[in-house]
Amino acid sequence: MGAISSEQTLAAKLRQAREEAGLTQERLAQALGVSRELVALWERGDRRPSSYQLARLAAVCGVEESSLLSPGPLRPLEGLGRLIGEEEARELQPEARQELLGFLDFLDAYARFLEEVEGESLPAGGRPPRALEAREGLLTDLRQASSQALRVRAHYDLGQDALPDLYTFLDELGVLVYKAHLPPEADLWGAFYRHPRLGAAVLVNVNATPGRQSFTLAHELAHFLYHGRLPGILCRRQVSQGEPYWEVERFANAWAAHFLVPGKALKEQARRLGALTPEGVVLLAGHFRASYTLLLYRLANEGLLAPEKVREWSRLSPGALARRLGLEAFSWEGGPREQPASPLELGLRRYPPSVLARVRRAVLEGRLSPGEAASLLDVDVPLLREELLAPPEPGDQRELWELEGALDFTSPGRKPRRPSALEA
Structure with a gap:
């Protein structure tokens, strides 16, 4: 029996990589921007992908390019190679x-x-x-x-x-x-x-x-x-x-x-304002809860504001414009989120609420130790205890006093619900 050629080895590896990634020939072709017929030719060994196509194919399938070209098992991408190309x-x-x-x-x-x-x-x-x-x-x-x-x-x-x-x-x-x-x-x-x-x-x-x-x-x-x-x-x-x-x-x-900022809605809101002014852009930013700068560009995208006005008005302070209109809290522009000075200052703010809630519950239920949770979230144990595991602090009761009389009712047709075991 003759030796298996390198072309046959590559063809078999290409099919294996595609199948292990859970992709059909059609899906792989779409991701690479080629025809399904070309992918089929590669997998039969009748054609060979270019170096660029091979690199893209390896990235899409999540394997090292070199493992497609040599005997032995396919090797999954590691490190930054999983996210971007080696040169990048x-x-x-x-x-x-x-x-x-x-x-x-x-x-x-x-x-x-x-x-x-x-x-x-x-x-x-x-x-x-x-x-x-x-x-x-x-x-x-x-x-x-x-x-x-x-x-x-x-x-x-x-x-x-x-x-x-x-x-x-x-x-x-x-x-x-x-x-x-x-x-x-x-x-x-x-x-x-x-x-x-x-x-x-x-x-x-x-x-x-x-x-x-x-x-x-x-x-x-x-x-x-x-x-x-x-x-x-x-x-x-x-x-x-x-x-x-x-x-x-x-x-x-x-x-x-x-x-x-949907174009149709933007045009409707802009028409209601009449002649556009920087103050009007601030009001549009408040309506869409988007930044002043984004609104300037969206107005230009939709042909409602000349490019030279974008450059001129972008030099103005949106916060000052908002205060002129009596809008003290211009949160959609200044932003409630503080920008950390370094990666270390991010701490637990790196993670979405669902992650922190799951980890907190796992620790409180004894399924994860504080040390394991700290390792998972890349923080030290004292910080974890202080910011994630500490019992809730008492809040200001003024709002409760202001609202309880107005909202202390049961909706028609609803029976008062008994507390669950988790709420007890």
């Missing part, structure tokens, strides 16, 4: 590299916690509803950005005005949001990663303005809905035409803009 990883600043590795390490540790402590069977969650998934390949058509954004708002009954807090909203969708402190020179706003056991996870750079953080969250939500077949995407300040995922990033930007 080498160009990162050490601080950014450390934060991204911390993100990936936490996801692995949290997956083990869910399996071993919570008894969950993974993979689970972190997938978009079938009704919202892109039907064909990776959605990159800018002409669909507005209609798709409205479709998502309608699916979640969000209307066309102000959105809920996006950190909380993504957490409720099962998208794990991790906060990182990335240096300005890293030129990174966030990342999307498809964890093999947890599903969709998002990293957001909190060393950015609240307006940029909200835009990043909406941008990563677009990746979750339409680009979840990709293994990972870094959200950078500049992505040049022709770079990998350039069209994907461009679509996510357009979708995020329409999701945060």
Whole structure:
């Protein structure tokens, strides 16, 4: 019997990698931007993928490229190779590299916690509803950005005005949001990663303005809905035409803009104001609970404001404009979230509420020790005890006194509910 050729070895490895990643030939072809017939030719050994196609294929399937080309088992990607290409990883600043590795390490540790402590069977969650998934390949058509954004708002009954807090909203969708402190020179706003056991996870750079953080969250939500077949995407300040995922990033930007501030609703609100002024933009920002700067650009996107006005009015202080209108708390621009001075100051604020609630409950129920919880969340035990495990502090009773007379009733047709064992 003749020796098996290197082409046959590669063909068999390609099929094995695809099948172990749970992808059909059609799905893999869509993720790579090629035809299904070409994928079939690769797997039969009749054609060989180019070096670029092979690198993309390895990333999509989550395996080391070198293991596709040599005998032996396939090797899963490790370290930053799971999220970005090796060349891109080498160009990162050490601080950014450390934060991204911390993100990936936490996801692995949290997956083990869910399996071993919570008894969950993974993979689970972190997938978009079938009704919202892109039907064909990776959605990159800018002409669909507005209609798709409205479709998502309608699916979640969000209307066309102000959105809920996006950190909380993504957490409720099962998208794990991790906060990182990335240096300005890293030129990174966030990342999307498809964890093999947890599903969709998002990293957001909190060393950015609240307006940029909200835009990043909406941008990563677009990746979750339409680009979840990709293994990972870094959200950078500049992505040049022709770079990998350039069209994907461009679509996510357009979708995020329409999701945060729908064009039709913006035009209706702008018409009610009459002639646009900087103060009027502040009122629009308050209506949509979006940043003043975002509103300037959305008005320009919709042809309601000239580009030179965007440049001129962007130099003004939105806080001062708001105070002129008697709006003392301009929280949607200044932001209630404090920007940490360093990664160490983030502490438990890195993690979404659902993660902290699960870990706290596991410790209080004796299924996880404080030391294990501190290791999982990468904090020391005293901080964990002080911020997560301490009993609730008593609150101000004034509001209770003010509201109890008005709200102390049972809705018609409802019987008073007895306390459960957990509330006792």
